Amino acid sequence: MLEAIARARDATARQVALAFLVRDPLLFTIPKSSDPGHVVDNAEAGDLLLSADELQRIDEAFPPGPPGSWRCSDRTPPRLGGRRSRDHGSAMHEGTHHFDEHTGEVRVHLQAPDLPGLYREAGRALAELMAPGASCEGGEGATIEVEGRDREALLVALVDELIYRVDTTGQVFPALEIEAADGGRLRARIHGCVPREFKTAVKAATFHDLHVEEGAEGFSARLVLDV
Numbered sequence: 374m375l376e377a378i379a380r381a382r383d384a385t386a387r388q389v390a391l392a393f394l395v396r397d398p399l400l401f402t403i404p405k406s407s408d409p410g411h412v413v414d415n416a417e418a419g420d421l422l423l424s425a426d427e428l429q430r431i432d433e434a435f436p437p438g439p440p441g442s443w444r445c446s447d448r449t450p451p452r453l454g455g456r457r458s459r460d461h462g463s464a465m466h467e468g469t470h471h472f473d474e475h476t477g478e479v480r481v482h483l484q485a486p487d488l489p490g491l492y493r494e495a496g497r498a499l500a501e502l503m504a505p506g507a508s509c510e511g512g513e514g515a516t517i518e519v520e521g522r523d524r525e526a527l528l529v530a531l532v533d534e535l536i537y538r539v540d541t542t543g544q545v546f547p548a549l550e551i552e553a554a555d556g557g558r559l560r561a562r563i564h565g566c567v568p569r570e571f572k573t574a575v576k577a578a579t580f581h582d583l584h585v586e587e588g589a590e591g592f593s594a595r596l597v598l599d600v
Contacts, residue, residue, distance in 0.1 A: 374434045375541060378427050384418075386541035391418035393431050435543060468494035472502065479573070479598045480582075486591035488524065489551035492531055492559060495596065499535055500547035502598070503575055504568035507545045516552075518560045524585045527559045528594060532578035535563070539575075543567055575600050 375386040382389065395418070423431075468485035481498050485491040500507055519534050521527035535546055544565035553560045576599040585594045 374430060375543070378423075378430070382421065384421055385414050387414050387537065388418040388421055389423070389427075389431075390540055391415060392421040392423050393428065395419065396423065396428070468497070470494050470498040470501075472498075477600065478579075478581075479575075479600050481594075481596045481598060483594040483596065484591065485593075488592050489554050491585070491592040491594055492528065492551050492554060492561070493549045495528060495532055495594070496535055496549040496561075496563070497547050499532055499575065499598075500545040502573050503539060504545045504571050507547055507566060507568040509544075509546065509548050509564050509566035514562055514564050516560065516562050518558065520558050522557060525580070525583050527554065527557070528585060528596060529578045529580060529583065531559055531561070532596065532598070536575055536577060538563070538565065573600055 375389050378384075379386045379389045468483070468490045470481060470483045473480040473482070479502060481495070481502070483491055483494045483498060485494045500509075515538075517531075517534050517538070519527065519530035521530045539545055542565065545568050546563040546565040548564040550562040551559070552562060579597045579599055581597045583594075583596060585592065
């Protein structure tokens with residue numbers, strides 16, 4: 374639905390979503406991105422004025438969550454400390470992640486036997502954080518490409534691109550197929566679906582205390598998300 378309005382307005386779905394949010398003077402919206410192109414999109418959204426019909430269509434497509442669900446206006450996300458998840462696929466593709474809770478941020482710890490697995494696990498962790506339990510097997514697919522000067526920058530770029538996709542489509546993307554990850558470029562096939570409910574709103578991945586390391590058991594990473 375956001376895409377349909379965006380096509381009619383010669384805009385992006387992200388701009389439509391931001392225009393919908395910033396129209397309310399009582400709602401303080403802080404879009405964040407490490408991608409220069411997305412930053413330009415964010416700024417230009419201020420010039421987009423949606424019609425009453427378009428506002429109604431968005432309201433109907435994205436109604437408020439059920440009582441008790443976490444919303445962006447809440448002060449803190451649900452407690453996440455110590456939660457762990459494991460990929461129960463083959464040993465070659467096995468990965469794990471867990472979260473540490475801090476004020477205004479969530480620290481994600483990732484582990485995988487290889488670098489593509491680490492990037493794949495980052496996508497799974499983000500989806501679990503935002504919409505626990507969402508399963509998108511056979512869901513809608515899309516190909517994404519991101520660039521970064523090193524593996525840390527690629528990790529941030531990948532997570533930021535997934536956050537952007539969540540913001541503009543209302544879907545989460547727990548299933549990633551890493552097609553290429555070398556030479557400062559990452560290409561992946563992602564599969565998304567609309568979750569039953571969202572739990573934690575993630576603004577952006579950060580470079581704060583970011584580490585990607587290779588050890589005897591494969592690759593590990595520590596990534597801080599702004600929530």
